[in-house]
Amino acid sequence: QAVVTQEPSLTVSPGGTVTLTCDSSTGVVTSGHYPYWIQQKPGQAPRTLIYDTNNKQSWAPARFSGSLLGGKAALTLSGAQPEDEAVYYCLLTDSGPWVFGGGTKLTVL
Amino acid sequence: EVQLVESGGGLIQPGGSLRLACVGSGFSVSGNYMSWVRQAPGKGLEWVSIIHGRGDTYYADSVKGRFSISRDNAKNTVFLQMNSLRVEDTAVYYCVFFYWGQGTLVTVSS
Secondary structure (H helix, E strand, O other), rough: OOOEEEEEEEEEEOOOOOEEEEEEEEEEOOOOHOOEEEEEEOOOOOOEEEEEEEEEEOOOOOOOEEEEOOOOEEEEOOOOOHOEEEEEEEEEEOOOOOOEOOOEEEEEO | OOEEEEEEOEEEEOOOEEEEEEEOOOOOOOOOOEEEEEEEEOOEEEEEEOOOOOOOOOEEOOOOOOEEEEEHHHHOEEEEEEOOHHHOOOOEEEEEEEOOOOOOEEOOOO
């Protein structure tokens, strides 16, 4: 089964821009992996932020966007806010098993 | 509004069995994928199992042969039957369909 790799931690300044990436050990991440991005804040259940590469859930702020970048899935946050501090998980799916990345702890400081 | 409500968690001894349930509202479980994901204390998310709309099922290697996923379309409910439970199965178990439930805690301990 594939291993999905994310940056363990990143820091962004308030109002700044940061890109989180999601890499697969099996090769290039494509739209056929239907990449998800999931946000989890301390003490809360996870919630889906983006699905199928770049489709936002209705609650997701416009400052978040998903894409494919250099063979990886990517989550870009433009104009970071303090409330965006959380752990972000990448999830790669296809018609079968799912695989989560280890998560990126994003600090807004 | 889509809602997912899990139940069935609790304290169980190693080797025991539990059956988790996830009741969906605001959508139909029968035509969609439904997945179980778990999170051990202080750890990341781990995918456990999925049942697709057409009925095919998949399991993580760590639970294959011990866990079984099923659904009751009439009750709009998905189940996770967990047998031969191990200490390392201790986690909050979430039901997922784009949306996430609040989770149910399973503690395996003697």
